[in-house]
Amino acid sequence: MTSRERADVVVVGGAIIGSSVATFLASRPDFDGRIVVVERDPTYRTSSTTLSAASIRLQFSTPLNIEISRFGVELVTHPDRYLAVDGEVPEIDFVENGYLFLATEAGLATLEHNHAVQRKLDVPVTLLTPAELRARFDWLRTDDLAGGSLGLAGEGWFDAHALLQGFRRRARALGVEERAGEVIALERDGDRIAAVGLADGTTIQAGWVVNAAGPRAADVAALAGVDLPVRPRKRFVYHVEAPVSLGAAPLTVDPSGIYLRPEGPAYIAGFSPLGGQPDPDAIDLVVDRAPFDELVWPALAHRIPAFDRLRLLDAWAGLYEVNTLDHNAIIGPHPTLRNLLFANGFSGHGLQQAPAVGRGLAEWIATGAYETLDLAPLGYERVGRSEPIRELNIV
Ligand SMILES: Cc1cc2nc3c(=O)[nH]c(=O)nc-3n(C[C@H](O)[C@H](O)[C@H](O)COP(=O)(O)OP(=O)(O)OC[C@H]3O[C@@H](n4cnc5c(N)ncnc54)[C@H](O)[C@@H]3O)c2cc1C
Secondary structure, eight states: OOEEEEEEEEEEOOSHHHHHHHHHHHHOTTOOOOEEEEESOTTOTTSHHHHSOOEEOSOOSSHHHHHHHHHHHHHHHOHHHHSOBTTBOOOOOOBOOOEEEEEOGGGHHHHHHHHHHHHHTTOOEEEEOHHHHHHHOTTOOOTTOOEEEEEOSSOEEOOHHHHHHHHHHHHHHTTOEEEEOOEEEEEEETTEEEEEEETTSEEEEEEEEEEOOGGGHHHHHHTTTOOOOEEEEEEEEEEEEOSSOOOSOOEEEOTTSOEEEEETTEEEEEOOOOTTSOOOBOOOOOOOOHHIIIIIHHHHHHHSGGGGSOEEEEEEEEEEEEETTTSSOEEEEOSSSTTEEEEEOBTTOHHHHHHHHHHHHHHHHHHSSOSSSOOGGGSTHHHHTTOOOOOSOOO
16 A cells, blocks of 8 residues: 655654654744654664663863753753643653763873863863862772863753653644654655655655654665765663662763763663774674673773672663764755755764754754754764864763
């Protein structure tokens, strides 16, 4: 069976990015078009959104990334302002314990550089000497550290699933249609996408198409003959029980690249390969426990001596959608296919960027311009010109 229908906006992928775009657009008084969100896994069990570490920080090195996350903080702190439905507000459970970036002598100059950028933008962050670190966090080994950068407010973690459901609920309440299905074709008509084809034979003529397909974004772009430098890369999260409590510890990023944060009474830890280490494309979610024994546990036991007696409770894999050009998001229209909008390549920080990106693309669709934050520097054009934006704080 085949059928043909029409929508003003078709969003490919309904997880945090797709549902944020749909929600912000449907919330606008100047937009009353039909929005259809197509999702191949309506359980969202395989989406990066629900498999993420769900943390948010202001400690970036580029001013735009700081401002993008600042709006994320605004939304997770005040969901009542953006996600209420009939007076009900989702419980996002924001735990505002901060991020702590640690540096050895080799990393100190970067830490200080980032600090200067952040302070210029009034980010509440403080640089700590090893002695100050030790005084604040008595569980931390500091003899090989040169300093640390601690976020004092507006950083922490939250319930990603609750945020996703909050966006979806609000979107549905505003008339957004959710469609279970897989987008398998994008029909081109000259310099625009004319229609979206679904695996079940449905064709939806589209005014706008938003690529919110996460780690599969390059496959979706390829349906329109567009090359997108976004690759699926596996990241493991290890859920561990420790013999001691670190209290209200921040999300701590060790110079080895390994991060750790409290998760209820236990902890989660993970890492991204450092530059030069292998990081192959992968679309499966099979967990490898070897990196825990070989890398994660030794690094944690070194930094937090009491953690030499950890117990691995559980582990899962999720997919980063890595922008191989510069590990930053690609947002906005394709330079020639103007009704194809990207919201891709978040490289590990897409959950916190979803509110600002959704708001920005809604502005673009409704008015043809960004009204609040100018997201144009993150546009696709830099890909064509091979002009990376350097973000120094990638986790
Ligand atoms: C282990 C891990 C830890 C992370 N930690 C953090 C963190 O602490 N903070 C942070 O901000 N970010 C973090 N991230 C990154 C963050 O999770 C992602 O950047 C974000 O969730 C991306 O959202 P998305 O909606 O673009 O992608 P996804 O959540 O992957 O959603 C894409 C959706 O598109 C659907 N889809 C794909 N192709 C099609 C198609 N052809 N047709 C229909 N539907 C399709 C998929 O089924 C999927 O549901 C982490 C990621 C991982 C893996």
